[in-house]
Amino acid sequence: FSQNHEYAVFYSVSKKSVVGRLPRTSERMERYPEKDSEGNFAWINFRKTGAGSKREDRPKLFYPVFVSSKGIIRISDMDWSASDNAWKPLHEQTEDETLLLPSGVDGEERVWNMGWHRAQRLANTDLISRMVSGSWQVYRKYRPHEEGALPGTWWDDAKYSATESGTGVVKNLFGNRELFSYPKSVFLLEDSLRASNCFEESITLDYFAGSGTTAHAVMNLNLEDGGNRKFIMVQLPEPTDEKSEAHKAGYKTIADIGKERIRRVIKKIKDEHEEKKDLLS
Numbered sequence: 001f002s003q004n005h006e007y008a009v010f011y012s013v014s015k016k017s018v019v020g021r022l023p024r025t026s027e028r029m030e031r032y033p034e035k036d037s038e039g040n041f042a043w044i045n046f047r048k049t050g051a052g053s054k055r056e057d058r059p060k061l062f063y064p065v066f067v068s069s070k071g072i073i074r075i076s077d078m079d080w081s082a083s084d085n086a087w088k089p090l091h092e093q094t095e096d097e098t099l100l101l102p103s104g105v106d107g108e109e110r111v112w113n114m115g116w117h118r119a120q121r122l123a124n125t126d127l128i129s130r131m132v133s134g135s136w137q138v139y140r141k142y143r144p145h146e147e148g149a150l151p152g153t154w155w156d157d158a159k160y161s162a163t164e165s166g167t168g169v170v171k172n173l174f175g176n177r178e179l180f181s182y183p184k185s186v187f188l189l190e191d192s193l194r195a196s197n198c199f200e201e202s203i204t205l206d207y208f209a210g211s212g213t214t215a216h217a218v219m220n221l222n223l224e225d226g227g228n229r230k231f232i233m234v235q236l237p238e239p240t241d242e243k244s245e246a247h248k249a250g251y252k253t254i255a256d257i258g259k260e261r262i263r264r265v266i267k268k269i270k271d272e273h274e275e276k277k278d279l280l281s
Helices: 116-122 162-173 184-193 214-223 253-274 273-278
Strands: 034-036 039-046 067-068 080-083 086-089 096-100 127-133 134-142 202-205 230-233
Touching: 067 134, 096 134, 162 184, 162 253, 184 214, 202 214, 214 230, 214 253, 253 273
Parallel strands: 202 230
Antiparallel strands: 034 039, 039 134, 067 096, 080 086, 127 134
């Protein structure tokens, strides 16, 4: 078997930590085939699915929606009844309207995926009704998150390959010499930092710096968005094999390789992006 994946664990030590977003690919954008003045979107069922979709989970997202014979959506003003733990519409269903509640195909009471105040504002613009198999269904516009896509649990893009975007990148920096075995892909580290919500003033600490891929990734992110991220790389002065190409090239320890890589990345950025050299000061 050819090993072409790794395992990664993300965890936080603070409730302030949130999952960051990854740039959307053209393939992901194809999931949003519709377009209006605000951008791309897709129509999805107004009924919430997945975790937290049962009425007992979010009782205030369970409320009546009325649809006329012409498909016009109406959401009444409502009062909350604490005794019934339910919304009470102030304007009842008319003879021309069908009452819709967010029940699943199994008949279990679910919830809508937004509160009634917001749904009332969006009715018949960002919320529409469609007749499906003889009954009305409500759909809403779903837009790609402005900050990007939520990271998935399987990263199979070729750019994450240690061979192409790890070893290949290091070899190019060191004049086509292979000084470090299986360095991580710099793109893998960039997206790991994004998923960790490494914002513009963050400090990244890598306790196993190796060839310095994390430092490289941090500098690339700063180059991309003008951020002021900083990094701290920790690497024991583990000796290189005396027979290795790295040792013969003068790099006596793994830490020596990482430090030299950082120097070369800085020089490369300054040479290629003169206008952004202040990022590295």
